Amino acid sequence: LNGSGTGTYNWSPSATLSCITCVSPVANPTVTTTYTLDVTNSCGTASDSILVTINALLSVSASSTNVSCFGMCDGSVTANPTGGLSPYSYLWNPGGITSQSILNLCSGTYTVTITDASGCNTNSTAIVTQPAMFSATATSSAVSCNAFCNGTATATPSGGTSPYTYSWNNGQISQTVAALCPDSYTVAITDNNGCNTSNTVSVSATLPIPITVTTTPTTCGSLNGTATANISGGGAVPPFNVLWNTGDTSMSISGRAAGIYRVNVKDGNGCFSFADALITNSNGPVVATNLVTDVSCFGLSNGAIDINITGSSPFTFSWSNGSTTEDISGLAYGPYEVVVSDASACSATKSVFVNQPFAPLSATTSAVNSSCPGANGSTSVSVSGGTAPYTYYWSSGVSAATASGLASGTYSITVTDSSGCSLSDMAAVSDSAGPVVITDTISAVDCGSTGLLVLNPQNASSIQSYQWNTGSTAQNLSGVTPGNYGVVITDTNGCKSALVVPVKPALPPLKPICxxxxxxxxxxxxxxxxxxxxxxxxxxxxxxxxxxxxxxxxxxxxxxxxxxxxxxxxxxxxxxxxxxxxxxxxxxxxxxxxxxxxxxxxxxxxxxxxxxxxxxxxxxxxxxxxxxxxxxxxxxxxxxxxxxxxxxxxxxxxxxxxxxxxxxxxxxxxxxxxxxxxxxxxxxxxxxxxxxxxxxxxxxxGQDPTPVINTDVDKVTLVYPNPSNGLFTIDMTNNVSGYASLKVFNMLGEEVYEAPSLKGDRQTINLSKQPQGVYYLQISTSEKIITKKIVVE
The missing domain is CATH 2.60.40.10 (Immunoglobulins)
Known part of the structure; x- marks a missing residue:
């Protein structure tokens, strides 16, 4: 307190003053106090007063918002001061941030020191937590039979924040899904905070019923071929219920013409399997496989089959994929059967298998970080599937599985197998001292829609620039479609972090057959x-x-x-x-x-x-x-x-x-x-x-009463040339007697030609005025109906 004037001083109240008669005593009040000074001299007494204000004690509490998903950096802290004298200044540790609040924080402990206008200071600590790591396991039960679809799969989430929602790639949305065929199934799980995780599980098949079939050929023009089904090993459980496409229910059939016969077997567990038996005419044409060109890349349809025929030409061909030429191409992986008939209507059957690589070409990339400054990072790729050996080409110019001496950045890799199949991927090299940046979990993008990539830097104020491989320099990237996106983030020290963010496409849902x-x-x-x-x-x-x-x-x-x-x-x-x-x-x-x-x-x-x-x-x-x-x-x-x-x-x-x-x-x-x-x-x-x-x-x-199956493998009647420009010759030599009529139907079942009465062993029909395409020729007799597929070119 400071007084002025001449005379005798008297300060009051005296309790908190160092001196009551001093001109400038020191006051130490504990509460706001009004002090009065009386100065007395020969002229009298003068008085004045002063208010000494005691501010509230400076204090601060630090509050926090926790990270929403494990590994993300979307937490925040805020300092809330009370007391003292404003304005206040703030200093956070770690980070050195001087604002009252900090956003985009990873989990951790953050301490703030606050100083008021009077120079008083204090501190407080806030803890930003994160949920436990969000992950999921998926388990499955196998189908009870190889051809059944009664498998199940269950997803079990761990961590995150309940409740959870589930989305399986077959369209089901429950935690446990049923009625599954043998296959791989992926589940995407979202927790209450919008965090995502996924896992894939395979529903396995049981061993199929092992059926092997042996056949004996038949003589052309006779019915003395046989086929026998044998069951041994595997997961088959007797007794076995057998049914051939002829209606026979024994393990063997006899008295058969050349053709392809199918046997169905159901075991004691109700499991089902089948096999085809190929019966050939012993004195018919001979079919040999000249060359099989396998599918080059998994899932493509570029296989081919080249066969050689010896015997009496002309030959007709009926392949299981509908082709009527000697050699076929544009084939997918799998078996193909052919029935070849010669000029005498004798037939041979053969099955040829087109293979493909055991799995699609797949690559996994990894990286070792570089120093800052420096160029001592590396990228590597691990490849499976396709057909080895593989060739590699990195965007850095290296033609090996590993590229070294790399500075921070994103690098693309193209892998090509020995069949010419290729794929591309990316790897990211960061500086070991580069900024910490987390990406939001990216959901699969629906066709016709776009997504958003959001980056969460741990210390946003230290980020100097963003550079995406699309050319964008924004922090976040919008309008993204499925693909790999690379971004390099540079901080104020010139150190960099690189990320590769994959955006997957959402698949169309499962569509059931009605x-x-x-x-x-x-x-x-x-x-x-x-x-x-x-x-x-x-x-x-x-x-x-x-x-x-x-x-x-x-x-x-x-x-x-x-x-x-x-x-x-x-x-x-x-x-x-x-x-x-x-x-x-x-x-x-x-x-x-x-x-x-x-x-x-x-x-x-x-x-x-x-x-x-x-x-x-x-x-x-x-x-x-x-x-x-x-x-x-x-x-x-x-x-x-x-x-x-x-x-x-x-x-x-x-x-x-x-x-x-x-x-x-x-x-x-x-x-x-x-x-x-x-x-x-x-x-x-x-x-x-x-x-x-x-x-x-x-x-x-028929009346005989002999049953007849309408089948293209009935070669008693010969139609040639087939395909043709519309003129077909029907040779009915050695056929049964009593021909009645002939009709031709188009693919819509509409009758386009009729010969109500056939005479002789040979008949010519003209379909040249009909559009190109597939037609069905039907010959009806008192004993049977014979159906032939013919093609007008």
Whole structure:
């Protein structure tokens, strides 16, 4: 306190003063106090007062917002001062930041020192925590049978913040998913903070029933070929239920013409498998494999088969993929069967397998950091799949698996295998003292959409620049599409960190088949499905199972603008069943997972005696149903008649109510509730109305009463040249007697040609006015119906 004037001083209150008569005493109040000074002299007494304010004690509390996801740097701290005299100054440690708050912090301990305007200071500490590392394990149970789809998979998250949401790449969204076929499945898990993790699990298949088939050839023009199925080893459990496509239920069949026969086997566990038996004419043409060109890159269709034929030309060819030429190309991995017929209508059969690399070409990159300053980092790549040896080319100019002497930055690598298959990837080299930068977890980008890449630097104020491989210099990158993105971040010291951020494409969802049936008009396999409401779907891929169990080959593509249905012109439902799966592709070129399989019903009829027709069929696979409905009609009646129904577990029926002497036709049907949606199916043109049932092939039993299967492998009648420009010669030498009529149908089942009465052993027909394409020639006699596929070029 400072007084002025002459006289005697008297300060009050005296309790907190060093001196009450001094001109300038020292006051030490503990609370705000008003001091009064009285100065007395000869003139009298003068008074004055002064207020001494005691400010509140300076204190500070530091608060924090925790990191949302493990490993990210999106936490924050804030200093909250009280007391003292403002304004305040702040100093955070570590980092040296002088603001009241700091954003984009990684987990850690942060201490702030605060100083007020009076020079008083104090400090406080805040802790930024993060959730436990967010990860997931995935477990699975194998399918009970090799061809079944009853596997399961379960995702178990660890860390993160519950509750969690799940998204599997087959479209299911529960923690445990079921009805899985043997395959790999990826689950993406999101926690309550929006953090993501993923894992992949494989649903394994059990060992298939090991079926080996032996055959003996038949003499051309005779029916003395045999085939025998043998089962040994593997996971097969007796007893075995055997069914050939001829209707026979024993392990062996005999009295057979040349052709391809299929045997189905179901074991005691209900597991199913099949094998094909190829019977050849002993005095027919000889087929030898000259050259097989395997698929060069996994998943491509550039294989080829070159065969040599010796025998009596001209030859006709019928391949399992529908080709009618001697040699075929543009082939995917898998088996291909061919039936070759010579000028005498004698046949040979052969199966040829086209291989591919065991796995797609795959690469994993790694890097060793460099010093700052310096150029002593390195990048490496590890390669698997494809066909070794591999060649390498780094963007740094190095042609080896490892590139060294590298400064910080991103480096691209191109790997090429010995077949010319290649892929590209990236690796990032950072300075060991470079800035710490974390990227937000990036979700897969849907077709037609774009994503956002967000960088979270630990000390944002120390960042000098960002440089993306796209040319952008922004901190965050928007409008990203699937691909690898590299970024180099430089701090104020000139040290750099580099990151490679992969953005994956989201796959189209699984698309189920609605139904699969044998079309009654065309006797071709017909399948239908419902279209999704999307403008980014380009179409649907169709896959049919080959002669190898579980191996599906691509057989067609249906554009999104077309009706959502498919006629398989190559299928022969009168000869054997077929299985199908479909997938969706989007306009970005990505293909979704394959659907669950659907399988047609194949019907055969045996005549054990004159009063009984024994119907046997293999089961439908695709949807749940309760009964098989059995239909029959005869040559004198136009309408089909439902003669009986049997439970879904029964696959045979004995008919004793038919009229002896009639030509009989049989058909087996299953139906399901709901059907397919006509609204989505009929765009852009109407579909057939019967879309709620699946029917078998139509089996005809003649008066003899010898059953006949309409099949392309029936080579008793020879049609040549095939393909042709429209002129075909039909040679019926050595055929059965009693030819009645000839008809030709196009792919829509429309009759385009008819010869109501055939005479002689040779007939010529002219289809040159018909459009190019595939047609079916049907010869009907009193004993049988023979169907031939012909091609007009």
């Amino acid at each position: 139904l699969l049936t044998v079309d009654s008009l065309t006797q071709q396999n017909f399948m239908a499905w419902e279209k999704p409401l999307s403008s980014f779907i380009s179409g649907f891929n169709i896959y049919r199972e080959s002669s190898q169990n579980g191996l599906f080959q691509h057989v067609g593509f249906v554009p999104f603008s077309s009706p959502s249905s498919f006629y398989d012109s190559v299928s022969n439902p009168n000869d054997r069943w077929a299985k199908y799966r479909i997938s969706m592709t989007d306009v970005c070129g990505m293909e979704g997972p394959l659907s669950l399989e659907h399988k047609t019903i194949h019907l055969a009829v045996l005549s054990p005696n004159l009063t009984t027709k024994t119907l046997v069929w293999d089961e439908y696979v695709g949807y749940t149903f309760t009964n098989y409905h059995i239909f029959r009609k005869n040559s004198s009646a136009a309408a089909w008649m439902l003669i009986d129904s049997v439970p879904a577990a029964v696959t045979s029926y004995s008919d004793t109510t038919f009229t002896f002497g009639d030509t009989l036709y049989y058909n087996v049907e299953v139906s399901f509730s709901g059907g397919c949606s006509n609204l989505s199916l009929k765009t852009p043109q109407p579909m057939k109305s019967n879309l709620n049932s699946s029917r078998s092939n139509i089996y005809r039993v």
